[in-house]
Amino acid sequence: xxxxxxxxxxxxxxxxxxxxxxxxxxxxxxxxxxxxxxxxxxxxxxxxxxxxxxxxxxxxxxxxxxxxxxxxxxxxxxxxxxxxxxxxxxxxxxxxxxxxxxxxxxxxxxxxxxxxxxxxxxxxxxxxxxxxxxxxxxxxxxxxxxxxxxxxxxxxxxxxxxxxxxxxxxxxxxxxxxxxxxxxxxxxxxxxxxxxxxxxxxxxxxxxxxxxxxxxxxxxxxxxxxxxxxxxxxxxxxxxxxxxxxxxxxxxxxxxxxxxxxxxxxxxxxxxxxxxxxxxxxxxxxxxxxxxxxxxxxxxxxxxxxxxxxxxxxxxxxxxxxxxxxxxxxxxx
Amino acid sequence: xxxxxxxxxxxxxxxxxxxxxxxxxxxxxxxxxxxxxxxxxxxxxxxxxxxxxxxxxxxxxxxxxxxxxxxxxxxxxxxxxxxxxxxxxxxxxxxxxxxxxxxxxxxxxxxxxxxxxxxxxxxxxxxxxxxxxxxxxxxxxxxxxxxxxxxxxxxxxxxxxxxxxxxxxxxxxxxxxxxxxxxxxxxxxxxxxxxxxxxxxxxxxxxxxxxxxxxxxxxxxxxxxxxxxxxxxxxxxxxxxxxxxxxxxxxxxxxxxxxxxxxxxxxxxxxxxxxxxxxxxxxxxxxxxxxxxxxxxxxxxxxxxxxxxxxxxxxxxxxxxxxxxxxxxxxxx
Numbered sequence: 001x002x003x004x005x006x007x008x009x010x011x012x013x014x015x016x017x018x019x020x021x022x023x024x025x026x027x028x029x030x031x032x033x034x035x036x037x038x039x040x041x042x043x044x045x046x047x048x049x050x051x052x053x054x055x056x057x058x059x060x061x062x063x064x065x066x067x068x069x070x071x072x073x074x075x076x077x078x079x080x081x082x083x084x085x086x087x088x089x090x091x092x093x094x095x096x097x098x099x100x101x102x103x104x105x106x107x108x109x110x111x112x113x114x115x116x117x118x119x120x121x122x123x124x125x126x127x128x129x130x131x132x133x134x135x136x137x138x139x140x141x142x143x144x145x146x147x148x149x150x151x152x153x154x155x156x157x158x159x160x161x162x163x164x165x166x167x168x169x170x171x172x173x174x175x176x177x178x179x180x181x182x183x184x185x186x187x188x189x190x191x192x193x194x195x196x197x198x199x200x201x202x203x204x205x206x207x208x209x210x211x212x213x214x215x216x217x218x219x220x221x222x223x224x225x226x227x228x229x230x231x232x233x234x235x236x237x238x239x240x241x242x243x244x245x246x247x248x249x250x251x252x253x254x255x256x257x258x259x260x261x262x263x264x265x266x267x268x269x270x271x272x273x274x275x276x277x278x279x280x281x282x283x284x285x286x287x288x289x290x291x292x293x294x295x296x297x298x299x300x301x302x303x304x305x306x307x308x309x310x311x312x313x314x315x316x317x318x319x320x321x322x323x324x325x326x327x328x329x330x331x332x333x
Numbered sequence: 334x335x336x337x338x339x340x341x342x343x344x345x346x347x348x349x350x351x352x353x354x355x356x357x358x359x360x361x362x363x364x365x366x367x368x369x370x371x372x373x374x375x376x377x378x379x380x381x382x383x384x385x386x387x388x389x390x391x392x393x394x395x396x397x398x399x400x401x402x403x404x405x406x407x408x409x410x411x412x413x414x415x416x417x418x419x420x421x422x423x424x425x426x427x428x429x430x431x432x433x434x435x436x437x438x439x440x441x442x443x444x445x446x447x448x449x450x451x452x453x454x455x456x457x458x459x460x461x462x463x464x465x466x467x468x469x470x471x472x473x474x475x476x477x478x479x480x481x482x483x484x485x486x487x488x489x490x491x492x493x494x495x496x497x498x499x500x501x502x503x504x505x506x507x508x509x510x511x512x513x514x515x516x517x518x519x520x521x522x523x524x525x526x527x528x529x530x531x532x533x534x535x536x537x538x539x540x541x542x543x544x545x546x547x548x549x550x551x552x553x554x555x556x557x558x559x560x561x562x563x564x565x566x567x568x569x570x571x572x573x574x575x576x577x578x579x580x581x582x583x584x585x586x587x588x589x590x591x592x593x594x595x596x597x598x599x600x601x602x603x604x605x606x607x608x609x610x611x612x613x614x615x616x617x618x619x620x621x622x623x624x625x626x627x628x629x630x631x632x633x634x635x636x637x638x639x640x641x642x643x644x645x646x647x648x649x650x651x652x653x654x655x656x657x658x659x660x661x662x663x664x665x666x
Contacts, residue, residue, distance in 0.1 A: 028425070028465070059423040059450035062396065062430070090392040090423075092361070092633060097395070114634070117392035117449065119485055121634045122609060129633035132361070152452055154487060155634075276455060300425060300462035301447070301454045301488075 012143075012174065012205055013108045014223040016238045017084060018042050018230035019053025021283050022061070022069075024297045030061065030069055034295065036076045038231075038286070041326055043082060047234035049073075050111055052086035054152055054179075055228040055279050060299040063094045067101050080106040084226075088113030088147060092129060096136045099144075109143040109174055111226070116153040123161050130165055134172045143174035149209065150180055159192050166193070166204060177226050179209025183216060194221035211237045212267055215260045218244035228278055229267050232285045232324055237263055269316045276303045284310050285317065289324040345476075345507065345538055346441040347556040349571045350417060351375050351563035352386025354616050355394070355402075357630045363394065363402055367628065369409045371564075371619070374659055376415060380567035382406075383444055385419035387485055387512075388561040388612050393632040396427045400434050413439040417559075421446030421480060425462060429469045432477075442476035442507055444559070449486040456494050463498055467505045475505045482512035482542065489513070492525050499526065499537060510559050512542025516549060527554035544570045545600055548593045551577035561611055562600050565618045565657055570596055602649045609636045617643050618650065622657040 020042065023034035039049055051073065052058035052066050061069075070085055087098035087110040095112065102110050112133070114126055134142065146165075148157040157176060165173045178186045186208055193204035205223040208214060214225045214237065230237050240259045275281040280298050284305045287295035296304050305313060353375065356367035372382055384406065385391035385399050394402075403418055420431035420443040428445065435443050448454070448462055467475065479498075481490040490509060498506045511519045519541055526537035538556040541547060547558045547570065563570050573592045608614040613631050617638045620628035629637050638646060 054450075060425065060448065062422075062424050062426040065424075065426060089395075091395050091398075092393065093395040093398060115393065117387075117485065118610075118634060119487075122636055125609075125634035125636045128636065132633055152450065154452075276458075277451075300465055301451060301458035303455055303458045303461065 011081070011108070012203075012223075013048055013082070013084060014205065015048065015241050016046065016211075016224055016230050016234060017048035017050040017207070017226040018234060019050045019055040019086070019226060019228055021231050021279065021286070022056045022058070023283075023295055024299060025294070026297075028297070028299055030065060031294070032069070032072050034292075035069065036073065036078070039073060039078050042231070042234055043078070044326065045234035046238040047230050048108075049078070049083045050086065050177075050226045051083060053111060053226070054086075054149060055231065055282065056086065057279065057299050057302065058086050059089075060302070063089065063098055066098060070102065070105060070107075074105050081108045083107045084109045084111050084145060086111045086113065086147070088115070090115050090117040092132050092136075095133050099133060099137050099142070100139070103137060103139045103142050106141070109145050111145045111147050111177055113147045113149070113153055114155045114157060116155045119154055121155055123158060123164075126155075126157075126161055127164050130161075130173075131168065134169050140171065142172045144172055145174055145205070145207070146176040148176055148178050148180055148185075152179075156180070159188060162189070162193060162204070173204070175203070175205030175207065175223070177207045177209050181210065183213055186213060186217065186222070187220060190217070190220045190222055210267065211240070211263050212260070214240055214263070215244055215256055227267075228282060229263075229270055231282050232270075232289070233263070233266050233322070235325060236266070265320050266317075266322055269313070269320065269322070272316070274312060275305055275309055280305050281313055284313055285324070286327070288314050288317075290327045344414070344441070345536075345556075346381055346415070346417060347538065348381065349379065349544075349557055349563050349567060349574050350381035350383040350540070350559040351567060352383045352388040352419070352559060352561055354564050354612065354619070355385075355389045355391070356616075356628055357632055358627070359630075361630070361632055363398060364627070365402070365405050367625075368402065369406065369411070372406060372411050375564070375567055376411070377659060378567035379571040380563050381441075382411070382416045383419065383510075383559045384416060386444060386559070387419075387482060388564065388615065389419065390612065390632050390635065391419050392422075393635070396422065396431055399431060403435065403438060403440075407438050414441045416440045417442045417444050417478065419444045419446065419480070421448070423448050423450040425465050425469075428466050432466060432470050432475070433472070436470060436472045436475050439474070442478050444478045444480050444510055446480045446482070446486055447488045447490060449488045452487055454488055456491060456497075459488075459490075459494055460497050463494075463506075464501065467502050473504065476507035477502075477505055478507055478538070478540070479509040480512070481509055481518075484512070484514065492521060495522070495526060495537070506537070508536070508538030508540065508556070510540045510542050514543065516546055519546060519550060519555070520553060523550070523553045523555055543600065544573070544596050545593070547573055547596070548577055548589055561615060562596075562603055564615050565603070565622070566596070566599050566655070568658060569599070598653050599655055602646070602653065602655070605649070607645065608638055608642055613638050614646055617646055618657070619660070621647050621650075623660045
């Protein structure tokens with residue numbers, strides 16, 4: 001049955017989160033030590049941890065591998081209130097298992113893909129799916145961020161679906177991540193669901209899936225970004241986020257737009273079609289700037305950058321003065 | 334490393350297989366008893382069991398649920414040499430786990446989706462993925478049927494990929510199922526990879542994903558069909574398969590084409606756009622003809638037929654004289 005409105009205070013996460021890239025060892029098993037270190041570095045840059053996202057190659061890992069890795073992070077002292085694990089699988093049963101596991105760890109929320117195997121799914125079918133998940137998890141701490149990424153999942157999240165879910169589960173449905181890459185789509189959701197209030201409790205919190213829409217998102221009532229490039233450029237993205245939130249007198253619009261343009265220039269390098277994927281390019285950058293070649297490894301079906309592509313990436317990043325403060329600098333740069 | 338050609342004799346499965354629909358109880362857990370009964374009925378109709386396919390809602394089940402169900406079938410005495418479980422997941426690790434489990438049970442083959450989360454995947458990435466799976470399973474009994482179903486998985490199987498995999502793993506790569514719905518695509522694979530020989534060992538065995546291409550497939554060197562409608566119409570599909578294989582003198586082409594047209598008429602009913610999905614329509618038909626309403630249940634995100642749609646299905650099936658021999662007939666029909 002639909003939940004009733006809870007009067008208990010809830011804390012929400014906002015700002016900048018990275019879909020944390022997952023390092024793999026030579027045998028392609030997750031590299032726990034490098035993963036912990038990267039998470040700690042991201043936190044030091046004011047960047048939250050959307051572990052097990054698209055850029056984390058989460059769907060290239062088993063449910064068990066993902067739960068074990070979350071246990072490892074919590075065991076290493078990583079603050080669950082800074083973590084929003086991805087838990088959406090094709091099957092309701094696995095989604096419930098991963099979500100319950102994350103909630104029990106005290107994670108601040110979960111980022112949930114719709115079931116993405118079957119295509120042309122009805123709104124009613126998706127509503128039933130998410131309803132089953134909420135009811136089976138059955139925990140008042142549950143906060144779901146719906147994950148709209150139609151270029152990859154194909155199956156998407158519609159305003160009508162959000163409306164129905166919010167009505168039935170106003171506490172469990174906390175917000176969404178829009179990775180459509182289509183500002184008009186984000187604006188539609190912002191206009192329909194964002195409550196302009198200082199109290200976070202009642203809102204539907206919208207994160208953009210690319211920092212290239214960060215300024216526009218904050219200006220229109222959104223709460224931040226969960227972006228792949230936050231894995232390598234967290235400080236600058238966070239700086240724009242903070243500037244956006246400050247009063248307009250202090251931050252002239254032209255300055256904000258200049259910062260936005262600088263973020264876009266970095267993103268453009270990583271999203272270049274000359275690399276096999278943004279994921280592989282991000283990992284290659286960490287390998288370069290951390291002087292740690294093992295970081296470049298990806299799981300099939302993704303492929304690493306070739307040596308030539310890696311050189312091109314280094315040149316492109318150097319040409320825009322890119323840096324990763326706190327990581328060891330590669331002597332070759 | 335690539336495997337060397339084995340001289341051991343291998344047995345291949347051919348003919349008609351059903352991607353067995355999976356019954357669910359009211360709590361949406363798999364209904365073991367009805368599943369066993371349906372498998373036994375299919376076998377009695379000369380229909381092999383491609384359990385855990387698209388029409389089985391396999392991707393709506395967890396890896397653990399699928400392995401448990403396979404254990405249950407084997408435990409119930411269902412012959413593994415008649416089973417080709419679907420084992421392809423998004424993650425290499427889960428695919429290896431499911432595949433090893435099926436091979437250890439002595440299943441005649443596995444039907445393997447490519448990893449389907451990431452889109453625009455390179456041939457090299459897919460090659461590495463399947464290579465890892467073959468090598469990690471590491472069992473000479475492994476027979477993989479590559480599963481090409483671009484309307485659903487989006488990620489597909491290309492001739493160049495098959496060529497590379499066959500060269501490296503001539504024993505493990507046994508064939509494919511083409512559910513593209515595009516005869517030209519099937520013909521391309523038949524022309525490139527089918528070896529016209531009575532010895533099954535060296536061939537690449539091509540199944541069509543719809544019995545509407547069965548006659549054309551057998552005429553061009555294919556080995557059969559793995560088709561959703563075999564769940565409800567196995568005897569007639571098998572009859573055409575046998576007739577195709579017999580000498581042309583006995584079976585005038587016009588007779589074969591007439592049988593093919595009759596199969597198509599049945600399929601057209603189930604694939605009608607007036608039903609939410611073919612899967613739901615197939616289950617509804619079993620519910621009707623077996624007088625067992627529980628059979629209609631699907632897992633979200635799929636949805637059942639409405640009462641009105643179920644009535645329309647019954648009328649449509651009656652109008653073409655459809656029957657399911659061996660199932661209890663619904664008194665209402």
